[in-house]
Amino acid sequence: MRILAxxxxxxxxxxxxGAVRQELGTVPGGPGDPEFTELGLPWPIEPFGPVGNVQEASGTEERMIEAIADAEVAVTQMAPFTEKVFTAAPHLRLVAVCRGGPVNVDLDAATAAGVAVTYAPGRNAAAAAEFAVGMILAAMRRIATSSAELLAGTWRGDYYAYAxxxxxxxxxxxxxxxxxxxxSRVARVLVAFGARVLVSDPFANPARITDDGAEPVELEDLLRRSAVVSLHARLTEQTRHLIDADRLxxxxxxxxxxxxxxxGLMDYAPLPEALRSGRLGALALDVYDVEPPPADWALRDAPNVIATPHLAGASRQTAERAAHIVAAEVGRYDRGEALAFLANPAVLDR
Structure with a gap:
C-alpha cells in the first residue's frame, strides 16, 4: 500500500x-510495511488559509500534485485536497484527515473521484475544554490582564477593591x-466548580444535558440569564454571526x-464599543474573523481583552490522538471494514 503522509x-x-505502522503491525522495511511518501507542511508556523477551492489548508496544490503520485491512501491534517489534486491522483482511495471536520478537502470532488474521506472527531475535546475553562477563569478573575500589568510595572492593588x-x-x-x-466536557467541569450551567444547542439531547447537571434553554434565554457565555458551536451558515449586536x-x-x-460565530464589529461602555465586562478570544488579526485590529486597545493565537486544541495529546484516529481508519480500510468517521457516505454508492 502506498501512503502519502x-x-x-x-x-x-x-x-x-508511526501511528499507521502501529495500527498495521509493521516495522520500517518489514513485511507488509507501506511505501510512504512524506510531505512536510508549514502550519502552524505559517497560518493556514484558502488553497484552491478549499478552506483552512496549508501548502500548495502544486506540491500536493507532485507528492501524491501513485498514493492509494493519504493521511494529513492540513494538506489541500482540491479538485485539481484529486484529478492528479487516480489511484487515491482514502483521505484520512486529523481534524474535527475535513474543511481542507473538496468533498464533492472526492466523491466524484471515488475517494472516501474520513476525519477525527473529538481529537482535541479534552484540550479545548480545558483551555475554555482556563479562559473563563482568566477573564473572571483578571488573571491575564493583571499579570500583563504587573510585568509592565503596574501593581493594581485596586483590583482588591470590592467594586x-x-x-x-x-x-x-x-x-x-x-x-x-x-x-459537554466544559459543562461537567463547571458544574464541579459549583456553577449553574445553561446550555443552548438545538441538536443536543436535553436528557443528556440534564444528566450532566446543566439546564437546556433557548439561546435568547441563555444570553439574558448568563454572567458568562462561552461558545462551542460549529460554524455553519446558520450559526455565522450567531452573536451579533442585537444578541450582545x-x-x-x-x-x-x-x-x-x-x-465566524461572532460579529466582531460591536465588540470594542461593548467593552468600552461596560456592556461587556471582559472578552476572551482564541479565534478571530481574520487570523491572525491585522495590525489595526480594533480590539487591540479595547479594555479587558484576553487574546491567544488559536491555541485551544494545541496539546501534545491532541496531536497523538489525531494520528491514532486516522491510523485506525487506515487499518479499517486495509482490512476491508467499514470506516468509522466517513465524511462523504455518497462515495459508497459509486
Missing part, C-alpha cells in the same frame, strides 16, 4: 507514519452555546464572553 509542525509526518474584584465560578450562571464533545444587547451588563470555537 502529509504532516505539519503539529501533527508531524513521524507521528502519522473591581473578580467573581467566582461557584454560584455563577454560565451559558454554553453548543454541546458537542467540547461543550441581551446579555447582562458586565457579562463575560468567551470564544474558543470559531471566529
Amino acid at each position: 502529509a504532516g505539519d509542525e503539529f501533527v508531524g509526518t513521524g507521528l502519522l507514519t 473591581n474584584a473578580g467573581v467566582e465560578l461557584d454560584g455563577t450562571t454560565v451559558g454554553l452555546v453548543g454541546y458537542g464533545a467540547i461543550g 444587547a441581551l446579555m447582562p451588563e458586565g457579562a463575560v464572553l468567551v470564544n474558543t470555537a470559531r471566529g
